[in-house]
Amino acid sequence: MAVRSVAVKKQQTAPEFEQLPLFDTHPEVRLDFSHVREALKQGYTKPFLLVDTSIVRTKVRRFKAAMPRVHPHYAVKANPDPRVLATLIEEGAGFEIASIAELDLLLGLGVPAAEIYYSNPMKSRDYLQYAAKRGVEWYVLDSVEELRKIASVKADARLYVRIEAPNIGSDWPLTGKFGVKNEEVDGIVAEAARLGADLAGVTFHVGSQCRNPENWRVGIQSAKRVFKKMRLAGLKPRLLNIGGGFPVRHVKPIPSIEKIAEVVNHAIRDMPQGVRIMAEPGRYLVSDAGYFVCRVVGTATRSGKRWMCWDAGVFGGMIETTEGLRYDVLTDRTGKPGPWCIAGPTCDSVDVCMRDETFPEDMQEGDFIYVANAGAYTTAYASSFNGFPLPEVRVI
Ligand SMILES: Cc1ncc(COP(=O)(O)O)c(C=O)c1O
Structure with a gap:
């Protein structure tokens, strides 16, 4: 048939x-x-x-070719199958985790803890202690309370703040739950400076299966404004994490990764070389x-x-x-x-x-x-x- x-x-x-x-x-x-x-x-x-890992390889390569300055850190939640993860490791991807089970999976496959970013904005104290003990350096937050919690567990943690970004045209929106508004960032920046915490980066998520490249442009512009606030407060911003959301073709039209890259590459063109730029593609890679x-x-x-x-x-x-x-x-x-x-x-x-x-x-x-x-x-x-x-x- x-x-x-x-x-x-x-x-x-x-x-x-x-x-x-x-x-x-x-x-x-x-x-x-x-x-x-x-x-x-x-x-x-x-x-x-049924998964063909050679396609995963192709997608990593295409992502990197489209945005040479943006290092992909795969969002493990999209598909945590160890064979998929092993392929991504071979292709030189980093990782983003939501839990310590995902952390253990990666450590078990030999991923250095430094390549693992803990991007869940709400982490239990137990999970933080576990991750810190195993050498995870970078942690996200989107509240003063989470900032204090992380700082109390790991005073030398490297932190990035998740800000709100438009999710217009995303099939699986994530806004409304995570991400601080512009005016709320000030309190977080001030508290980080007061605590002597290393608030060093900004992230956002445009929503999963995002079909509107403009969201990345707006997110990057907002991140740049937060960078300025951080510098003024005496902090040293050096990480821009443009999150996930890169779409794949189902039945609705999507912008290709190359089209999104045009927007992203233009928006990051003036970022100093000392700033590490990364993304957290999940869906796109698998x-x-x-x-x-x-x-x-x-x-x-x-x-x-x-x-x-x-x-x-x-x-x-x-x-x-x-x-x-x-x-x-x-x-x-x-x-x-x-x-x-x-x-x-x-x-x-x-x-x-x-x-x-x-x-x-x-x-x-x-x-x-x-x-x-x-x-x-x-x-x-x-x-x-x-x-x-x-x-x-x-x-x-
Ligand atoms: C913090 C974070 N990063 C990255 C992703 C991956 O998003 P996507 O699969 O749309 O690329 C998600 C998905 O929910 C997420 O929560």
Whole structure:
């Protein structure tokens, strides 16, 4: 049976970017589908993510080529599979962590602690002590309280403050939870100077799957203003961390990394050479390397609507379907397109991935579902809620 993309037809261009066709011209990569067929020949017992590490390599190289001054520190949360991490290590990436479990994973793979940035704005005292003991030097904060907490655990920590940046046009916005506003930075800078803490950097996050390069420009300009405040307070700013958010192609148009790089490279052109510039790409480095494969458990008609239940839903790897992110989903069916509601296998009412999404009308129990460019934030998010197995990661 021919594989065809069905959902893609409905999930067309977001209106705000229709005027910007140039943003979508660069060819993007995708794991060759023949590998998925091969993997299925080895059997299927539960959902799996098939990852091609050679694509991860290509993406690191492309990122570095586009922004030679910006050192990539991979956000481990996007996909913490040790084989993926090993590939990134070989390609010379640094890392960004959210927890000490991620730290242990990296240390176990031989990553020097100095290459690991602790970018979770809220860390428990226990976690801080653990990280400090193992040699992590750089820690983020976005409050006076966190500044004092870190300083009390590790007086010589190197610190960077997370500031607010626009998340306009990001499919998975992060603003509103983290990041201080301009006027709130002053108190943090003053307290760092008073404590003699080494507040040495600024970071921001433009939101994940960010399709608007302007957010980086605004974020960098804001960071430069904070640098000035830091210098005036007698601090020595020397780190600019432009965070993650670099998008991958699903079904909506994206700016290529080269287009984003034009904006970033221009915005950082006057940064002194002594300033280290880094980014924290997660999704960009791993998403294109993977196909997520799951299966139809059953179908039903409820209140006149067609329902399809997959063996992986919101809790099993498909959580990003619940926000603005739209995957390119393929099936083997060739029937007439029709509206379907897609649920996961659990009994929870939030376990609904899509409503009125277009799939072939002849979808049936046992059919495979192939989710393209799904190497990031799928298996990493999955839980075994309701007793369903975690998806496995198969690497080629
Ligand atoms: C602090 C931090 N850095 C980097 C990332 C990676 O973002 P992305 O995968 O969109 O590149 C995240 C994602 O949530 C994050 O919280």
